[in-house]
Amino acid sequence: MSWESRIQDALQARREAAAFRLRLPNAGGSARWLTQGERRWLNFSGNDYLGLSQHEEIVAAWQQGAARFGVGSGGSGHVTGYSDVHAEFEQQLAQWQGYPRALLFISGFAANQAILAALLQKGDRALADKLSHASLLEAATQSPAQLRRFTHNQPDSLQRLLQSSCDGETLVVTEGVFSMDGDAAPLAEIHQQARDNRAWLLVDDAHGVGVMGEQGRGSCWQQGVRPELLVVTFGKAFGCSGAAVLCDDDTADYLLQFARHLIYSTAMPPRRSAPFRPACAVFSKAMRCVINWRPILPVFALARQICLISLLRPRPPFSR
Numbered sequence: 049m050s051w052e053s054r055i056q057d058a059l060q061a062r063r064e065a066a067a068f069r070l071r072l073p074n075a076g077g078s079a080r081w082l083t084q085g086e087r088r089w090l091n092f093s094g095n096d097y098l099g100l101s102q103h104e105e106i107v108a109a110w111q112q113g114a115a116r117f118g119v120g121s122g123g124s125g126h127v128t129g130y131s132d133v134h135a136e137f138e139q140q141l142a143q144w145q146g147y148p149r150a151l152l153f154i155s156g157f158a159a160n161q162a163i164l165a166a167l168l169q170k171g172d173r174a175l176a177d178k179l180s181h182a183s184l185l186e187a188a189t190q191s192p193a194q195l196r197r198f199t200h201n202q203p204d205s206l207q208r209l210l211q212s213s214c215d216g217e218t219l220v221v222t223e224g225v226f227s228m229d230g231d232a233a234p235l236a237e238i239h240q241q242a243r244d245n246r247a248w249l250l251v252d253d254a255h256g257v258g259v260m261g262e263q264g265r266g267s268c269w270q271q272g273v274r275p276e277l278l279v280v281t282f283g284k285a286f287g288c289s290g291a292a293v294l295c296d297d298d299t300a301d302y303l304l305q306f307a308r309h310l311i312y313s314t315a316m317p318p319r320r321s322a323p324f325r326p327a328c329a330v331f332s333k334a335m336r337c338v339i340n341w342r343p344i345l346p347v348f349a350l351a352r353q354i355c356l357i358s359l360l361r362p363r364p365p366f367s368r
Contacts, residue, residue, distance in 0.1 A: 072084060079091065079102055080099065095255075095283055095284040096284070096287050097258065097259055097284055097285045098258065098259070098285050098287065098330065098331075099287070100285065100286060100287030100288075100323070100327055100330060101287035101288070102287070103287065103326075103330060105326040105329075105330070106287055106288075106323045106326055106327060106330070109322040109323045109325075109326050110288070110319060110320075110322055110323055112322060113318065113319030113320070113321065113322025113323075114319045116319075116322075117131070117133055117317075117318040117319050117322075118317075118318070118319070119317060119319065120314070120317050121134075121314060121315040121316060121317050121318060122314075123314060123315065124311065124312060124313060124314060124315060125152075125310065125315040126304075126310075126311050129314060129315030130315055131318050133318040133321050134152055134315065134316070134318060134321065136321070137152065137321035137324060138150040138151065138152060138292070140321075140324060140325075141280070141292050141294065141324075142294060144265065144328065145265060145266075145269070145278065145280070145294045146269075146274065147274070147278070147294035147295060147296070148295075148296050148297050148300075149294070149295055149296065149297055149299075149300035150292045150293070150294050150300075151292060151293050151295075151300055151303055151304070151307075151310065152290065152291070152292050152315070152316050153290065153291045153292065153293065153309065153310060153316070154290060154291075154309075154313055154314070154315075154316055155281070155283070155289065155290065155291055156181075156183065156252070156254050156279060156281035156283065156291040157183040158291070158309045158310075158313065159279050159281075159291040159292070159293050159309075160181065160183040160184050160187060160252060160279060161183055161186070161187040161309055162303065162307040162308065162309035162310055163187075163250065163277060163279070163293060163303065163307065164184065164187035164188055164191055164219070164221075164250075165187055165190070165191060165307070165308065165309070166302070166303055166306040166307045166308070167217075167219060168188065168191035168192065168193035168219065169191075169192055169193065169216060169217075170192040170193070170216070171192075171193070171214075171215040171216030172191075172192075172193035172194070172214070172216035172217045172218065172219065173193055173194040173195070173196060173214050173216070173217075173218050173219075174188040174191070174193050174194070174195050174196070174218075174219050174220075174221055175196050175197075175198055175206060175209050175210065175218060175219070175220045175221065175247070176188060176195065176196075176197050176198070176220075176221040176222070177197070177198060177200055177201065177221065177222040177223065177226075177233065178197045178198065178199060178200050179200045179223075179226050179228070180197075180221055180222060180223060180252070181223060181227075181252055181254075183252075184221050184250075184252060185197075188221065193216070193219075194214075196209050200226075201226075201231060201233055201234060203234055203237045203238055203241055206220065206238060206241055207241055210241060210242070210244075210245040210247065211245075217247070217248070218242075218245065218246070218247035218248070219247065219248050219249075219250060220238060220241075220242045220247050220248065220249045220250070221249075221250045221252075222235070222238060222249075222250075222251060222252075223251065223252045223253070223254070223255070223256075224251050224252070224253035224254075224255065224256035224257075224260070224266060224267025224268060225253070225255040225256040225259075225260065225267055226255070227254075227255045230255075232256070232260075232267055233251075233267070235249075235251060235267060235268060235271045235273040235275070236271045236272060236273050239273045239275055248275075248276040248277065249275040249276055249277070250275060250276070250277040250278075250279070251267070251268055251273075251275045251277070251278050251279070252279045253266045253267050253268060253278060253279065253280055254279065254280070254281040254283075254284055254291075255284055256268075256270075257280040257281070257284070257285060257286075258284060258285020258286060258327075258331055259285050259331075263328065263331055264285065264328065264331030266278075266280065276295065276296070276299070277293060277294070277295050277299070278293065278294040278295070279291060279292070279293050279294075280292055280294065282320065285327075285331070286323065286324075286327050287323070287327070288320055288323055288327075289320065290316045290320050
């Protein structure tokens with residue numbers, strides 16, 4: 049089979065399964081309304097939860113940051129791309145979340161992949177919630193460690209896996225808030241189980257930080273949990289892009305030595321740190337609006353059910 053045949057067969061299979069992905073450009077960016085041609089839709093699909101990508105204070109801070117620091121970092125953080133602006137931003141993040149250290153990454157996907165790739169070794173195991181993000185599951189699958197998945201948000205299922213033998217170390221992996229249904233993980237119980245079994249906990253709180261907890265500090269803060277590894281991202285409630293991992297000093301130094309995504313990637317542009325302070329101020333003001341998010345969960349659950357029902361109905365293959 050040639051490369052061309054392999055690619056064409058894979059594309060045809062996607063079309064026949066009505067699973068062919070398309071990107072449809074809209075004229076409104078990440079605004080509240082999406083526009084395509086003469087049609088408009090109210091945006092329930094984006095990650096810009098608080099509209100900060102369009103917030104005048106955030107936009108102004110971004111513009112001022114670009115004017116002062118330029119639009120790029122100019123290199124890997126291990127060469128010339130790490131500036132005093134990055135260092136200050138990491139210190140602010142660590143203080144905000146109550147951790148000794150923070151390390152900046154170009155994206156949440158890169159942060160998750162880097163952490164698991166650097167930590168997991170042969171003989172170790174990763175115990176991940178079945179609905180964990182693809183970046184976590186993929187990294188665990190590609191690592192030398194064993195990946196086991198526990199039933200979504202079910203500590204009893206996790207406990208059964210923890211009680212099985214393991215020659216190496218155990219890393220429990222979950223999310224703070226799961227993006228598809230908006231349900232929150234029982235982090236306090238999961239963390240206690242991990243600690244009782246000498247395991248570490250990694251929480252990806254991409255969808256919780258900014259909209260959960262005191263002043264938007266996230267799911268872990270809200271539940272009184274401080275996992276060994278906490279990933280926060282800036283592409284959701286912050287309205288920007290990028291990510292950070294919060295951890296202790298030794299773990300941060302370890303990642304600086306062995307996290308290849310961090311070592312061999314161009315560092316985050318320093319201008320991205322500029323919106324942090326105004327964003328946190330907005331979080332504080334907005335918490336009275338987002339604190340009662342739970343009543344809308346049935347809406348997302350119903351939407352998911354409708355989507356699943358529609359997937360079961362016969363549909364013609366995409367014509368393009």
